[in-house]
């Protein structure tokens with residue numbers, strides 16, 4: 001048995017899930033993660049590189065990989081694709097001028113072989129902001145690339161829909177990996 005197989009089996013046995021959080025700079029990735037971790041969202045600052053957080057969500061152990069989204073570091077995203085169970089792509093719904101850039105990055109990720117088996121959750125974040133694009137509009141855009149992605153609206157600042165989104169993701173991954181929830 002090869003090392004990769006042993007690691008994969010251990011991961012399954014220990015019910016670990018690897019979740020990769022990507023999206024443009026300022027989309028709200030680290031603030032979403034802070035909500036999931038129940039840590040103060042006001043202390044979040046731009047991510048230069050990446051942060052890994054471990055969150056117990058019985059019976060699962062989640063490894064949350066929060067990667068910086070600035071253009072200059074996006075070329076490093078590919079270093080984190082391997083063994084991903086869930087991809088969370090965060091969109092700033094209150095920045096329509098950056099939607100084209102955001103969708104083009106998402107399209108690239110959805111075409112990536114190493115992410116092909118991951119559950120995909122797109123968060124239309126910042127729904128608390130006046131003029132934020134409604135989730136239906138972002139769903140229609142994402143649907144042009146892949147229909148099996150789940151798109152949910154949320155606000156990482158108010159916490160609205162943030163834990164529901166994580167629950168959906170865990171359930172989707174668990175159904176695939178363990179055939180039960």
Ligand SMILES: Nc1nc2c(ncn2[C@@H]2O[C@H](COP(=O)(O)OP(=O)(O)OP(=O)(O)O)[C@@H](O)[C@H]2O)c(=O)[nH]1
Nearest residue numbers: 025026027028029030031046047069126155156157
């Ligand atoms: N109003 C509002 N502001 C938000 C929301 N989510 C995040 N923000 C703000 O948006 C800014 C950027 O948030 P971050 O979580 O640092 O964004 P990021 O995607 O991690 O950015 P990088 O680390 O640079 O890739 C911060 O000022 C947050 O407070 C939201 O749902 N509503």
Ligand SMILES: [Mg+2]
Nearest residue numbers: 029030046047
């Ligand atoms: Mg960040």
